Amino acid sequence: MDRFRQLDRHRVARREALKGALRSAVAITAGSAFTGRAYAAETKATGYKGNKVTLSDAAVMDLQKSLRGAVLLPTSPDYEETRKLWNGEFNNLNPAMIAKVATAEDVQNAVRFARAHDLLVAVRCGGHSYMGQSSCDGGLVIDMRAIGDVQVDAAAKTARVGGGALLGAMDAATMKYGLATTAGVIAHTGIGGLATGGGQGRLQRNFGMTVDNIRGVEVVTADGRLLKANATENADLYWAVRGGGGNFGIVTAFDMQLHAIDPKVTSYNFAFPMSRVKDAMKFYLDFSANAPDSLSVSFGLRSPEKGEATCSISGGFIGTPQAAEKLLEPIKVLGTPVGTPRLSDIEYVKIQSAGDAANPHGGHYYMRVAYQNTPDMKLGEHVIEVMSRAPVPGLNLGFSQQGGAGARVPVEATAYANRPAQYQLALQTKWEDPAQGPDLIKKVRERWNDIKPATNGGFYVNHAADEDMNEAAKNYGANYPRLVEIKTKYDPTNFFHRNFNIVPKKQSAQKT
Numbered sequence: 001m002d003r004f005r006q007l008d009r010h011r012v013a014r015r016e017a018l019k020g021a022l023r024s025a026v027a028i029t030a031g032s033a034f035t036g037r038a039y040a041a042e043t044k045a046t047g048y049k050g051n052k053v054t055l056s057d058a059a060v061m062d063l064q065k066s067l068r069g070a071v072l073l074p075t076s077p078d079y080e081e082t083r084k085l086w087n088g089e090f091n092n093l094n095p096a097m098i099a100k101v102a103t104a105e106d107v108q109n110a111v112r113f114a115r116a117h118d119l120l121v122a123v124r125c126g127g128h129s130y131m132g133q134s135s136c137d138g139g140l141v142i143d144m145r146a147i148g149d150v151q152v153d154a155a156a157k158t159a160r161v162g163g164g165a166l167l168g169a170m171d172a173a174t175m176k177y178g179l180a181t182t183a184g185v186i187a188h189t190g191i192g193g194l195a196t197g198g199g200q201g202r203l204q205r206n207f208g209m210t211v212d213n214i215r216g217v218e219v220v221t222a223d224g225r226l227l228k229a230n231a232t233e234n235a236d237l238y239w240a241v242r243g244g245g246g247n248f249g250i251v252t253a254f255d256m257q258l259h260a261i262d263p264k265v266t267s268y269n270f271a272f273p274m275s276r277v278k279d280a281m282k283f284y285l286d287f288s289a290n291a292p293d294s295l296s297v298s299f300g301l302r303s304p305e306k307g308e309a310t311c312s313i314s315g316g317f318i319g320t321p322q323a324a325e326k327l328l329e330p331i332k333v334l335g336t337p338v339g340t341p342r343l344s345d346i347e348y349v350k351i352q353s354a355g356d357a358a359n360p361h362g363g364h365y366y367m368r369v370a371y372q373n374t375p376d377m378k379l380g381e382h383v384i385e386v387m388s389r390a391p392v393p394g395l396n397l398g399f400s401q402q403g404g405a406g407a408r409v410p411v412e413a414t415a416y417a418n419r420p421a422q423y424q425l426a427l428q429t430k431w432e433d434p435a436q437g438p439d440l441i442k443k444v445r446e447r448w449n450d451i452k453p454a455t456n457g458g459f460y461v462n463h464a465a466d467e468d469m470n471e472a473a474k475n476y477g478a479n480y481p482r483l484v485e486i487k488t489k490y491d492p493t494n495f496f497h498r499n500f501n502i503v504p505k506k507q508s509a510q511k512t
């Protein structure tokens with residue numbers, strides 16, 4: 001059977017499944033005292049301004065007919081699993097429909113459908129938005145995960161990465177050829193959110209942030225067009241998607257620059273008792289300020305569930321353990337570490353997924369972040385003082401080093417504006433029992449309210465969990481007016497607003 005007839009058969013099968021789902025949705029409404037999510041049963045949905053929208057079965061069928069992928073309704077067997085996000089805090093969001101798009105044309109059709117019916121839309125890749133922006137209550141989720149192919153051109157050192165790919169798939173595909181690009185440190189994170197918002201990672205000090213390695217994109221804009229954007233075509237859009245997040249459209253493909261690296265890198269960790277915390281912090285700030293690009297140095301303060309609190313100096317090195325040991329020689333001034341220090345080589349793809357299990361899907365997470373542009377011992381001492389107050393079990397504070405090649409890119413070169421940042425401070429906690437959430441969040445907020453004013457560098461939009469959504473202008477700084485111009489050109493009605501929103505001219509921020 002030829003490929004097209006096969007596809008046709010799949011489409012017919014999906015259409016029948018959808019008809020079944022629609023029939024059962026109607027049956028539930030008619031045949032039971034169903035009082036729950038009426039929009040799902042009756043195909044009631046939420047409009048993009050929070051208004052109510054009713055979709056006829058014929059309209060939903062039309063959407064399904066226009067897609068190679070599938071439309072899931074709340075009654076569809078896969079709906080429940082598909083709708084869930086990484087952060088369990090947001091698993092109360094129930095979209096009216098999920099369009100599991102399979103091609104760029106599907107994305108266009110889903111966008112046009114949402115426009116025609118005035119629907120609230122969320123765009124989902126890896127689902128790792130800390131604040132649950134890749135889903136929505138009652139709207140349409142455009143789920144990109146089936147557009148996850150990674151094609152590597154080893155000779156050209158480039159990769160075409162589908163807008164729904166996970167980082168683990170990208171790293172695995174490129175490292176087959178000894179090539180990599182900057183990507184985040186958890187393999188189940190998606191490229192869609194990460195690469196449009198900035199992209200920190202183990203290689204950022206060597207090769208710049210992920211946005212610095214995007215050579216071009218294909219993007220579906222709010223009017224349903226599929227545009228190429230690169231240095232010569234739609235250059236304004238190309239500039240904006242490299243840091244402006246999901247504000248400008250849905251990226252269906254990223255063309256990434258790759259770099260040759262050895263299959264193995266070095267990873268290290270030294271823990272010290274809290275009695276040495278001030279010395280360790282001072283050492284960290286001095287040492288990291290002078291570290292070469294290939295070495296990244298992080299500082300951590302941990303309140304463990306059990307046992308003694310510790311501080312740690314850890315990180316990675318793009319090179320051998322022997323070379324790393326030499327560079328890290330000065331750390332000996334801090335005396336004997338507690339526990340077993342680690343300094344060893346590990347395959348790059350393995351270290352890139354080493355933290356996956358500790359950050360499982362469905363856990364409950366809360367984090368606050370800020371950038372710091374200078375090594376500042378006053379800030380260091382203040383952080384130590386705040387963290388020494390009555391311990392909150394499981395609370396972590398980390399300084400992760402930025403700088404390097406990413407910081408040498410001029411601020412105006414891409415929309416990502418936090419170039420001067422040398423450190424990112426992150427205060428975070430996680431929990432399993434949802435009942436613990438309010439108290440933990442309150443405690444983290446209290447501590448953060450004390451720490452944040454002492455920092456001086458804005459924040460990373462991709463790590464925003466509870467930052468002020470009205471701070472876009474401040475955070476994007478000199479790039480903000482240009483972002484507003486480009487947003488107004490490509491998305492004048494603020495159709496894409498479930499993101500760190502850049503509001504087009506003559507619009508006020510959406511509340512959905």
Ligand SMILES: Cc1cc2nc3c(=O)[nH]c(=O)nc-3n(C[C@H](O)[C@H](O)[C@H](O)COP(=O)(O)OP(=O)(O)OC[C@H]3O[C@@H](n4cnc5c(N)ncnc54)[C@H](O)[C@@H]3O)c2cc1C
Pocket residue numbers: 086122123124125126127128129130133134135144163164183184185186188189190191192193194195196197198199200201245246247249250251252359462463498499
């Ligand atoms: C465990 C964990 C580890 C992380 N580690 C890092 C890290 O090392 N480095 C780092 O930089 N960040 C890191 N982050 C933050 C991460 O970059 C953001 O959470 C990012 O939004 C995740 O992308 P996603 O595709 O998984 O998210 P999703 O939740 O699927 O999407 C988030 C938003 O991105 C936009 N979006 C998604 N797909 C597309 C697309 N194809 N086109 C246009 N817009 C799109 C939408 O606005 C959407 O609301 C981490 C997050 C988590 C939860």
